[in-house]
Amino acid sequence: MxxxxxxxxxxxxxxxxxxxxxxxxxxxxxxxxxxxxxxxxxxxxxxxxxxxxxxxxxxxxxxxxxxxxxxxxxxxxxxxxxxxxxxxxxxxxxxxAPGPTALAVAQDRSAEKAFLNAVGAATVDFASIDSADDITAALPRIGLPALLKTRREGYDGKGQAWVRSADEAEAAFEAIGRAPAILEAKADFVRELSIIAARGLEGEIAVYPLGENRHADGILRTTLAPAEVRPDTAARAREIAEAILDGLAYVGVIGVELFELADGTLLVNEIAPRVHNTGHWTQDACLCDQFEQHIRAIAGWPLGSTDAVARVEMTNLLGEDVLDWPALSADPAARLHLYGKGEARPGRKMGHVNRVRGL
Amino acid sequence: MxxxxxxxxxxxxxxxxxxxxxxxxxxxxxxxxxxxxxxxxxxxxxxxxxxxxxxxxxxxxxxxxxxxxxxxxxxxxxxxxxxxxxxxxxxxxxxxAPGPTALAVAQDRSAEKAFLNAVGAATVDFASIDSADDITAALPRIGLPALLKTRREGYDGKGQAWVRSADEAEAAFEAIGRAPAILEAKADFVRELSIIAARGLEGEIAVYPLGENRHADGILRTTLAPAEVRPDTAARAREIAEAILDGLAYVGVIGVELFELADGTLLVNEIAPRVHNTGHWTQDACLCDQFEQHIRAIAGWPLGSTDAVARVEMTNLLGEDVLDWPALSADPAARLHLYGKGEARPGRKMGHVNRVRGL
Structure with missing residues (x-):
C-alpha cells in the first residue's frame, strides 16, 4: 500500500x-x-x-x-x-477514492434521497417505483405533476418522464423502459444552485461558494459564481454539504445540486460523487480549483483554498458552439477550456468558457 | 501548410x-x-x-x-x-516559431549585444574575443573587472570567468575552454529586472509587468512581480521589449533580462527567445500566463491579457528544496508547480512555488 x-x-x-x-x-x-x-x-x-x-x-x-x-x-x-x-x-x-459507499448511494436515486433525508438534507417527496401500479399508489402523496426517473443511469435529462395525471402512469413507466424507478414530486423552485465541496483523508472539509445554474433541454448551459445568496442560504448550503460528506465518510470532491424555494428553503436535487460541471468556474476564480482539490483530497494532501478572488460566468460549449473559438479567443476576459474532442455532435460537451469579472 | x-x-x-x-x-x-x-x-x-x-x-x-x-x-x-x-x-x-533569425541572434552573445544596440537597447560595453590577446587589447575600453563568457552555450553561470586584472587574461580564456567569447564590462546595477513579452503573427505586441529577480550561485531563486518600479522605468522596459520583438520580426514569448542602474537606466543583460523562468509568476497572477501566451502567438491566435490581478513571489525549488512539499502543500497562498522529475540532484530545477498576495 x-x-x-x-x-x-x-x-x-x-x-x-x-x-x-x-x-x-x-x-x-x-x-x-x-x-x-x-x-x-x-x-x-x-x-x-x-x-x-x-x-x-x-x-x-x-x-x-x-x-x-x-x-x-x-x-x-x-x-x-x-x-x-x-x-x-x-x-x-x-x-x-471516493469509496464504494459513496458510489453505491449515488448510483441509486432512491437510496440517494433516503440517505440525504437521513443526514438531515431535505429533498422533494419521493417513492420507489417497480410497476405502473406503484405510480398510481404513490401519486396521492407525491402530487401532480410528478417526475418519473430510472433509479440507475440517466443524466442530462435522459431516462425521465413526467406524469401529469394518473392516466399517464402506464405510459410513463413504459417510456423509461419499465426499469426500477423513483417518482419525485415537482419542486416549485425559484432557481437552481449547486455547491462544490471536498473532504480530505483526515476528515477536514472545504466548501466553495455557491454557483447559480441555468439549464436548457436538461443540459447545463451556464453557472454564475459566486451566486448572490442570503448569508443564511450560504450557511445552510454549507451545512448540507458537510452533512453529506461526513455521512458518506467521503474523500474527494462532490457536487451537490440544490433547488432554492421561494421561502429560501434548500432541497437537494442530486449529488455527484466527483468533480462537477457546475464547478468549472473555480478554475479561473479560486487559487485551488475543484480538480486540484480532488487530487489533493485523494492523495491525502491538505485541502486548498476555496476563496473566490473573482466572479465567473461559466458557459458550456455544446456541439457547434465550439466553432465560435475565433471570437472567444479574442475576448480578453474569456478563459477557454477545450477538451480535445474531434466531432462536434449536437449537445456534446466540447469545452467551456469562463468569463471572469471582478468580485 | x-x-x-x-x-x-x-x-x-x-x-x-x-x-x-x-x-x-x-x-x-x-x-x-x-x-x-x-x-x-x-x-x-x-x-x-x-x-x-x-x-x-x-x-x-x-x-x-x-x-x-x-x-x-x-x-x-x-x-x-x-x-x-x-x-x-x-x-x-x-x-x-520563433524563426531562425531570433534563434541565431540569441545563440551568439556577441551577435545578440550587437543586435540589441542596433535597435536602441543599451547593454554593457563588450568586445568579441578569440584569443587571450584580444582580452588584453579590449580591457582598456571595457575596464576592470570584466566578465568573459563563451559566445555560445552556457547558462545559469556556466562558461563564465571573471577577469580582475590584465594578468588574468590567459587563465580566464583557458577556464572557458579557449572558445569564441565575449568580454563584458561589469554592470554596476542596483537590481535585476526582467520583462516577458509576446508578439503575435500579425505583429501585435503584449507586455507583462516587470519582475524583480534574485539569483544565487548564478541560478534564479526568486522573482517578485509586478516589481515596484517608477512609471518611466516601466515605460522604458516596454519600449525595449517592443524594439527587440519588432527587430526580430518575432513570433512567440520572449524573456528579456535587464540591469537597473542607480540612475534608473536599463541595460539589457540577455534575451531568451522562449518562455522564461522569470515569467512563471504569470501562471497565478494573470488571466493569460506566458505559456498560453506563447501558444496563442505561434498558433496565430489573438494575444491574451497581460494584466496582473495579484502580486506573486515565485521561488524556484532546486534539488532537495522539493522535499519541502508537505509544508508547501499546506500553505493556502502557495501555488505549487512540480515538474515530474525523478532525481532531486543539487541545483536541478524540480518545480517552483508561486506565493500569491493581493495587489
Missing part, C-alpha cells in the same frame, strides 16, 4: 477519459503526479494529456487490475462504477 | 521535454491542441503530459522531419537549436 500523503511522482489512476478525467489529469500533473487513464476510446481526451492510457472497456477485469497495479490511488470521472469494478481496482493494493 | 489561426485539434510540436516544454504542453492542451514532444529522454517531463513523444537526440534528422510532419507549428523550449535542425523541422511544411 502506498503511504499517504502521496509524494510527488506517485501515480494516480482515473477511470474515464473524458473532459473531467482530462482536467483532473492536468491538475495532478501540476502537482508532480503521473496519471494513468482507463477508457475504451483510444487516445481519449484525458489519455492524450496523461502518461499512459489503458484502452479497454470499463468492466474488463484485466484492465481494472492493471489500473490498480499501476496506481497508488484510483479515482473516477463518473459515478456509475459497479462495486465489482472497485473490488478489482483494489486487488493490487491501490486505494480507491 | 496549416491555416492560421490554427483551429483547436491542430498539433503543436515542441523541441525539448523539460519543464518549459511541459508547461507549454499543458497550456496548449487547455486550448484544445494536441502536442508532440521531441526529447532524447524517454518519458520526459513534457512527454508525460503530451499526446506523443518522439524519443531521439535533438540532431536526429529523421526525428526532426517526423516532428515537423506531425505538427502544424513547431516551437522550442531552449534556444540552442542549430539552423540545420530548423530547416529539417520545416521540410514537411510545418511552421517554425
Amino acid at each position: 502506498a503511504q499517504f500523503p502521496l509524494a510527488p511522482g506517485s501515480s494516480i489512476g482515473i477511470l474515464g477519459g473524458g473532459q473531467l478525467g482530462r482536467m483532473l489529469s492536468q491538475a495532478a500533473s501540476r502537482l508532480g503526479f503521473d496519471v494513468v487513464i482507463l477508457d475504451p476510446q483510444a487516445e481519449s481526451p484525458a489519455g492524450r494529456v496523461s502518461r499512459q492510457q489503458i484502452t479497454a472497456p470499463f468492466d474488463d477485469p484485466d484492465a481494472l487490475e492493471a489500473l490498480g497495479r499501476l496506481s497508488d490511488v484510483v479515482t473516477f470521472e463518473f459515478e456509475n462504477v459497479p462495486s465489482a469494478a472497485v473490488d478489482l481496482l483494489a486487488v493490487n493494493g491501490a486505494a480507491v | 496549416a491555416q492560421f489561426p490554427l483551429a483547436p485539434g491542430s498539433s503543436i510540436g515542441i523541441l525539448g521535454g523539460g519543464q518549459l516544454g511541459r508547461m507549454l504542453s499543458q497550456a496548449a492542451s487547455r486550448l484544445g491542441f494536441d502536442v508532440v514532444i521531441l526529447d532524447p529522454q524517454a518519458e520526459s517531463p513534457a512527454g508525460r503530459v503530451s499526446r506523443q513523444q518522439i524519443t531521439a537526440p535533438f540532431d536526429d534528422p529523421d526525428a526532426l522531419e517526423a516532428l515537423g510532419r506531425l505538427s502544424d507549428v513547431v516551437t522550442f523550449e531552449f534556444e540552442n537549436v542549430p539552423s540545420a535542425a530548423v530547416d529539417l523541422l520545416a521540410v514537411n511544411g510545418a511552421a517554425v
